[in-house]
Amino acid sequence: MKAAVLHHYGEQLRIEHVELEPPRKGEVRVKMKAAGICHSDLHVVNAHLPLPVPIVLGHEGAGVVDAVGEGVMSVKAGDHVVLNWVPSCGTCYYCQIGRPDMCDEAAKLTAMGTMPDGTTRFSLGGKPVYQFLSIGTFSEYTVVPERAAIPIRADVPFELAALVGCSVMTGVGAVIKTAKVEPGSTVAVIGAGGVGFNVIQGAALSGAKQIIAIDIVPEKLAMTKKFGATHTINAGEEDVVSAVLDLTDGHGVDYAFEAIGRPETMAEAYNITRKTGTTVIVGIAAPNENVAVNAFSLPSQSKTLTGSWLGQGNPPVDYPKLLDLYAAGKLQLEPLVSQIYSLDQINEGFEALKAGKNIRGVIRFAE
Secondary structure, three states, rough: OOOEEEEOOOOEEEEEEEEOOOOOOEEEEEEEEEEOOOHHHHHHHOOOOOOOOOOOOOEEEEEEEEOOOOOOOOOOOOEEEEEEOOOOOOOOOOOOOOOOOOOHHHHHHHOOOOOOOOOEEEEEEEEEEEEEHOOOOOOOOOEEEHHHHHEEOOOHHHHHHHHHHOHHHHHHHHHHHHHOOOOOOEEEOOOOHHHHHHHHHHHOOOOEEEEEEEOOHHHHHHHHHHHOEEEEEEEEOOOHHHHHHHHHHOOEEEEEOOOOOOHHHHHHHOOEEEEEEEEEEEEOOOOOOOOOOOOOOOHHHHOOOOOOOOOOOOOHHHHHHHHHHHHHHOOOHHEEEEEOOHHHHHHHHHHHHOOOOOOEEEEEOOO
């Protein structure tokens, strides 16, 4: 079967014919139907998230269960599934206190690029090929832990369902679960990308009265109005802090979200948050980067500065809920898909991502 494999940092992905072992006990084989191209995948390509190579990238995907290993109970062959890149164990400290997004076991898998038993199911020429976040969705088929395959309703197109696995859950969840945005509040979102657009529509779902979208791409800023933005700021033409203060009577916003992953925009999000407001960092920066904020402001302005990982979601519960919201006409998914690519065109998708052209490029797998 074909898969997109990263062999060396900084290089393009290669379309390879890789071998895939059958699912073992507690594992599920999925025939991939669609996979989103996300900045987190690009972070691995650029070595900002150094992981073992060669590796099959991709962590946002949907498909059909093709086979199950011994003991699998939650899904069966033929089920439609969205893949979950935080396959929480259910037993560690964080799972026990109701924070499966912080699962210790899932965090280990992130760094290992393997299945929970420490081995891989992909191989090439008899040598192991790693799986990004234990799922590796840029492949015609993949084998994943059972808890990474979340059954969903069958009436949602795969290209749309795939987005729930990362960008939608991350953006909407950051608003509803992490920040708990209140109706009538003011919100600013730095970064009009796959996640940022979902932060915007999450704020609209929460009843925010003012939603300020901030980016440097005029076409994306114009599109944010469709998702609920009430105001836009072009950061390439205006001073962001001054512009936000002008729009909020000099106070700053109640809630600011950073959805790019740059230290300077993270600090900017903090600076546009009013006293006693909340700043939520959603974007992923390189592990060796730091954010500078004024030390005196931490106690004197009493702001909350926090992060959000996968929107603080619980995928087995939240993925189906998000798709129910879509089916009910409450959540927009179609406008998020800017371009459909074949697996062979995946490097074109990455180039468009780097150029800021797409909200979300999606791989559609051949039947």
